[in-house]
Amino acid sequence: MIWGSQRRINGVPIMVTPGIHPPLHKDETRLTPIRPAGLPPRLILPLNQYDMTSTASQVTIGQKVLKWEYLATPNTKIGLPLCSPTSGTVIDIVEHAIAHPSGHSTPCIVLECDGEDSAIDPTPLTDSQQDDPQRVIEHIRQAGIVGMGGAGFPTPLKMLPRRELDYFIINGAECEPYITADEALMRERAQQIMAGIAIVARILRPQKIIVGIEDNKPQAISAMHAANDINVEIVILPTQYPAGSERQIIYSLTKREVVSGKLPIDCGVLCHSVATLAAIHRAVQLGEPLTERIVTIAGGTVAQAGNYDVHYGTPVDYVLTVAQCDRKRITRLISGGAMMGFTLHNDRVPILKTTNCIIAADKAEMPAPPPPQPCIRCGICAEVCPVHLSPQQLFWYAQSQNDEELERHSLFDCIECGACAYVCPSKIPLVQYYRAAKAGIKRKKNNARKAEQSRRRFEFHQQRIQLLTEQRDKERQERRRSRMKEISSTDQDLLTQAIQRTQTKKTSAERNAQDEVCD
Amino acid sequence: MLPRTSSPFLESQHNTGWIMRQVVLAAIPGTAMTIYWAGWGVFANIIIASLTALTLEAIVFLLRRRSVLFYLSDYSALVTALLLGVALPGSAPWWIAVSGSAFAIIIAKHLYGGLGYNPFNPAMAGYVFLLISFPLPMTQWPELGNVDGVTAATPLEFLQQNTTLSMAELWNGEILPFGPHDGFAWINIAFLLGGIYMLARKIFTWHAPVSMLVTLGLASAFFYDNGSATSQGSPLFHWFNGATMLGAFFIITEPVTSATHPLGRLIYGTAIGLAVFIIRAWGTYPEAIAFAVLLMNFAAPLIDRYTQSRVYGH
Numbered sequence: 001m002i003w004g005s006q007r008r009i010n011g012v013p014i015m016v017t018p019g020i021h022p023p024l025h026k027d028e029t030r031l032t033p034i035r036p037a038g039l040p041p042r043l044i045l046p047l048n049q050y051d052m053t054s055t056a057s058q059v060t061i062g063q064k065v066l067k068w069e070y071l072a073t074p075n076t077k078i079g080l081p082l083c084s085p086t087s088g089t090v091i092d093i094v095e096h097a098i099a100h101p102s103g104h105s106t107p108c109i110v111l112e113c114d115g116e117d118s119a120i121d122p123t124p125l126t127d128s129q130q131d132d133p134q135r136v137i138e139h140i141r142q143a144g145i146v147g148m149g150g151a152g153f154p155t156p157l158k159m160l161p162r163r164e165l166d167y168f169i170i171n172g173a174e175c176e177p178y179i180t181a182d183e184a185l186m187r188e189r190a191q192q193i194m195a196g197i198a199i200v201a202r203i204l205r206p207q208k209i210i211v212g213i214e215d216n217k218p219q220a221i222s223a224m225h226a227a228n229d230i231n232v233e234i235v236i237l238p239t240q241y242p243a244g245s246e247r248q249i250i251y252s253l254t255k256r257e258v259v260s261g262k263l264p265i266d267c268g269v270l271c272h273s274v275a276t277l278a279a280i281h282r283a284v285q286l287g288e289p290l291t292e293r294i295v296t297i298a299g300g301t302v303a304q305a306g307n308y309d310v311h312y313g314t315p316v317d318y319v320l321t322v323a324q325c326d327r328k329r330i331t332r333l334i335s336g337g338a339m340m341g342f343t344l345h346n347d348r349v350p351i352l353k354t355t356n357c358i359i360a361a362d363k364a365e366m367p368a369p370p371p372p373q374p375c376i377r378c379g380i381c382a383e384v385c386p387v388h389l390s391p392q393q394l395f396w397y398a399q400s401q402n403d404e405e406l407e408r409h410s411l412f413d414c415i416e417c418g419a420c421a422y423v424c425p426s427k428i429p430l431v432q433y434y435r436a437a438k439a440g441i442k443r444k445k446n447n448a449r450k451a452e453q454s455r456r457r458f459e460f461h462q463q464r465i466q467l468l469t470e471q472r473d474k475e476r477q478e479r480r481r482s483r484m485k486e487i488s489s490t491d492q493d494l495l496t497q498a499i500q501r502t503q504t505k506k507t508s509a510e511r512n513a514q515d516e517v518c519d
Numbered sequence: 520m521l522p523r524t525s526s527p528f529l530e531s532q533h534n535t536g537w538i539m540r541q542v543v544l545a546a547i548p549g550t551a552m553t554i555y556w557a558g559w560g561v562f563a564n565i566i567i568a569s570l571t572a573l574t575l576e577a578i579v580f581l582l583r584r585r586s587v588l589f590y591l592s593d594y595s596a597l598v599t600a601l602l603l604g605v606a607l608p609g610s611a612p613w614w615i616a617v618s619g620s621a622f623a624i625i626i627a628k629h630l631y632g633g634l635g636y637n638p639f640n641p642a643m644a645g646y647v648f649l650l651i652s653f654p655l656p657m658t659q660w661p662e663l664g665n666v667d668g669v670t671a672a673t674p675l676e677f678l679q680q681n682t683t684l685s686m687a688e689l690w691n692g693e694i695l696p697f698g699p700h701d702g703f704a705w706i707n708i709a710f711l712l713g714g715i716y717m718l719a720r721k722i723f724t725w726h727a728p729v730s731m732l733v734t735l736g737l738a739s740a741f742f743y744d745n746g747s748a749t750s751q752g753s754p755l756f757h758w759f760n761g762a763t764m765l766g767a768f769f770i771i772t773e774p775v776t777s778a779t780h781p782l783g784r785l786i787y788g789t790a791i792g793l794a795v796f797i798i799r800a801w802g803t804y805p806e807a808i809a810f811a812v813l814l815m816n817f818a819a820p821l822i823d824r825y826t827q828s829r830v831y832g833h
Contacts, residue, residue: 017831022529103523177529247831260832332522339527346521359528366528373535373593374635379779383724388828392779410830418527425535426635432525 004251007238009215015255017248017386019240020419022177022339024216029298030180031219032306034188037295037322039086039117043313044350045109046098047072047082055082057109059090067119068289071109080144080154085291085311088113099316099335099349101342108350111313122287133161133203136284143283144353145290149246149273150336152354155280158270161204166268167254168206170197170277172213172220173237173244176337179357181294182274184307186213186220189278190227196277198230199284204270210253211274214239241339242417246271248386260413275356295355297323300362301330310351316358317347325360332366334359339418373426381420381430387413391420391430398437403444406437414438538722539594543601545717546769549710550605556702558661560609564616565601571620572600579629595634599623602642602769606762606809607649611656618652619645639816640776643809650809674703675761675799675806678752707764714768723772726784727791731767732758734792742800751800766795766808776816783819783826791815 004017048054055072059065065084072082089112096108129135141156149171170193174182186193201209209232213221216239224234235253237243247258250269258264264271272280275293282288295310303324310319316335320327327347334341335355351358381391389410397405414434421430554562576596580587600620607616623645631637650657660673718725736754744750757763762770771777771791778787791811798807 020531022531251831257832260830262832330521332524332528334526334528336526338529341526341528343523343528344521345523361528368522369524369530370534371589373590374633376535376538376595376635376774377777377779378538378774379724382779382828387831389830390779390823390827393823393827409827410833413830413832416526422527422529423531423533425531425533425538427530427534429525431527435525 009236009238012236014235014237014252016238016240016243016252018384018388018419019175019242019248019386020384020422021239022241022422024239025178025298025338026180026183026216028305029178029296029307030183030217032184034184034294034307034309037308037310037314037319039113039115039311040314040318041113042091042315043085043088043111043113043311044096044098044315044348045071045082045085045111045313046096046106046350046352047093047108048106055079057093057107059093059109061090061092063090064088064114065090065111067117068122068291069120071111078154078157080141080146080156082109083144083289083291084111085313086111086113087116087118097346097349099344099352099355103345124287125284130199130202130284133159136199136203139284140280143279143289145276145279145283146353147273148275148279148293148353148356149244150340150354150356152352155272155276158265158272159200159204162265164268165204165206165265165270166208167250167256167270168197168201168204168209169250169253169264169269169271170209170211170232170274171244171246171249171271172211172217172224172274173249174217175214175239175241175244176339176341176357177241178298178359179296179337180298181296181307181356183217183220184296185278185294186217186274187223190220190223192278192281193224193274194227194230194232195285196279196281197232199280200270200272200277201230206270209233210235212237212244212249212253214243241419242386242415245386245415245417247415260410290353293351293353293355295319295351296357297325297360298357299325299330299334299360300365301326301360310355312353313350315348315350316344319351319358320347320360327360329362330360331363331368332359332361334361338366339422340416369429370427372428375424375426375428378425380423380425384419384423386417386419387415389414394437395428395430395433398433401437401440403437403441406441411437411441535593535595539598541717541720541722542598542769543594545713545722546598546601546605546710547713549706549713549765549769550601552706552709553605556706557609560611560661561605561607563613564607564609564611565604567613567616568600568604568607568620569597571617572596572624575621575624576629579625579633583629583633590634593634596624596628599628599641599645602765603645605765606642606646608657608660610659610661615649615653615656619649622648635775637775638820640770640773640812643770643812643816646809647813650804673761673806674756678756701759703761704759707759710764710768714764717768717772723774724781724784726781727771727777727788728767730785730788731771731792731795732763734789735763735796738793738796742796751796757796757799761799761806762808763795766791766812770808770812771815776812776819778819778822778826780823780826780828782828783822786822786826787815787819790818 004015006013007016047057054075056075057072059071066087067084069084070081071084074080090109091112092110095105097103097105125139137156137159145155146152147155172182172186211232211234213236215236237252242248250264250271251257254269256267258267279290292309292311294307296307297319298305333344333347335344337357375392375395377392385391393409394411416431418431424430573596577587580590603619603623604616623641627639627641627644628637735757739752739754739757742751743753778784794811794814795807798810
């Protein structure tokens with residue numbers, strides 16, 4: 001069965017998965033040059049950025065640090081270190097809210113910037129050193145590079161060659177409304193991306209390298225073509241959300257489907273975002289760790305909307321001030337895009353390595369969501385689902401918490417792109433239901449696993465105790481038996497002696513008693 | 520503190536009320552044509568059915584302690600009443616429209632949980648309720664185009680009762696006269712136009728209506744028997760008679776009670792087309808849409824279960 005539908009871009013056929021065409025709101029930010037956001041007075045640097053990469057602080061309060069100096073080292077083998085984005089003084093290590101859907105707090109290093117931005121010497125790799133995969137990967141690890149497209153998966157982990165690489169996909173689709181950070185990067189710094197592609201290609205030796213860019217970014221496409229001195233294929237994708245989602249872009253560019261529950265590398269494909277590749281270039285060839293990124297600041301309340309170079313750890317309120325945001329008018333503050341981002345309830349959280357966009361929306365732009373109406377099973381959601389799920393069925397089963405049917409209907413293949421909720425005429429927050437259902441099932445499974453573990457532990461404990469008692473009983477019996485034997489072997493002698501002893505005792509006692517009577 | 524909501528933060532312009540309003544809009548030509556041919560009695564039926572439906576819907580929401588205005592604004596009760604009213608004979612007494620509408624709204628819709636939870640198409644459930652309970656007023660259609668209220672057999676009834684005349688004799692030499700006197704054909708053409716409008720506005724997909732009409736056409740072509748006395752009528756006859764187009768575009772496309780996947784909708788439409796032909800040809804009731812739809816409403820969940828799309832990566 002052919003999956004997806006065929007489109008033609010400039011006469012070239014391309015297969016695309018289903019999707020939607022929401023208003024993109026990109027014109028406000030896409031054509032402005034990248035501007036530096038500058039240094040805020042303080043940076044807030046979370047020690048636990050992501051689940052996998054918690055770090056242990058290496059600095060003490062009051063310590064002066066230089067730019068790019070290590071502030072924290074990873075607790076796990078796969079973790080990444082934390083480098084200082086600028087020079088200054090560590091003034092606190094304290095729990096602070098971070099940009100996370102849950103709004104939770106985590107230990108953060110608070111760095112007071114001294115404004116000098118004086119750095120330690122950069123440590124680039126020489127040309128010959130770039131031939132050694134282990135060395136390059138280790139360098140990327142030391143630079144703290146994570147996937148900058150969204151999930152923040154540690155990049156070094158993706159680079160370990162697990163099998164022959166057929167395709168190396170470079171994701172420049174950037175299909176989410178509002179975000180133009182990758183587009184700005186491609187337009188202004190295409191050489192950095194191409195250099196990054198060359199570094200990765202040199203150590204992983206893919207059969208084919210393809211860059212995918214949506215056709216609504218003509219300037220970025222021509223800039224990438226102009227910088228293309230390594231002859232990679234640049235494919236133009238039809239503008240459609242979510243064309244840039246990892247599994248969807250892989251399908252469009254390679255016609256391969258990543259098997260459910262597996263990683264792209266399992267089907268011979270590696271996918272990196274353009275921003276990650278630029279970061280790899282800067283780490284390997286310039287020796288600069290990843291401490292800043294391009295962030296799109298957009299939304300109706302922002303007067304100077306555009307793309308900014310922002311230091312990692314910069315508080316959101318500082319960036320909003322730089323972009324001349326009227327903060328009183330904000331009705332919703334969003335980290336990430338309008339389709340998959342999450343709301344921030346507080347604007348003092350720091351920008352992370354994965355924060356590609358901040359939307360400070362006003363009331364006209366994002367009014368309060370209307371109350372949902374009943375699902376009429378119109379099926380429009382199923383038509384736009386890029387994974388070919390049946391959102392209306394999932395919704396039905398999510399409401400009734402029918403976990404079995406939810407899994408049968410592939411709930412866990414949902415990429416939470418929000419296309420279904422966008423088109424829903426009844427305005428049902430479908431993705432919210434799926435997230436809750438996924439969390440519920442995971443929790444139940446976790447609980448079941450824990451219960452199973454403790455049951456096994458208990459049974460093992462019982463068994464062990466039983467074994468011990470049996471052994472002890474056995475030993476005791478043996479001891480008794482051997483003692484009996486000893487007794488029997490040491491003859492009657494002891495017995496007769498004992499009898500004699502008691503008899504003498506008796507007679508002497510009798511004599512004493514007689515004496516007393518006589519007295 | 521800023522509000523915290525869940526993504527996505529954008530939504531499309533269309534809502535359920537918009538879809539239902541489009542359905543009402545698309546039904547206007549067919550309704551007008553029905554009123555033109557069958558008289559103002561049909562108009563009265565539609566008005567009575569609508570007033571009953573809206574009043575009862577409001578009462579139900581009051582009893583369920585829901586916001587009446589918010590739920591009435593989805594227009595679903597109005598669509599139900601319109602589809603029921605247009606299907607009733609113009610000569611039927613007023614209480615036919617009232618009781619049919621009441622059955623549709625209270626029993627077929629709200630007792631099952633309201634919009635989205637009803638397993639049967641409410642308008643068709645109301646229609647069948649009336650047809651079984653009050654067969655006499657429900658089967659007496661005034662002759663189309665005759666405003667004097669003289670009742671006459673419909674072409675479908677003619678055909679069902681006919682055992683001696685060939686098709687040519689039956690229709691005076693014309694298989695289906697699209698002439699100025701063929702009211703059913705004009706009514707069906709008007710509903711077809713409304714259906715094409717809704718297809719163009721993507722209110723529903725082509726699968727169910729097209730598969731139903733194709734199946735009905737194929738079945739009638741197979742049993743056409745060259746227009747002899749045993750013929751069951753030509754494809755054109757079946758397409759443009761009775762409630763075929765109303766059923767194909769306004770009834771079986773009702774999303775709540777039909778299959779949801781393209782393949783499922785094909786199966787659903789095919790089965791309805793086949794059932795319509797079987798009931799029309801060999802059943803006791805001359806018109807079959809309502810029975811065929813209710814029959815397949817039963818099957819829709821099963822069809823859905825076995826027509827899931829292959830999910831990416833599976």
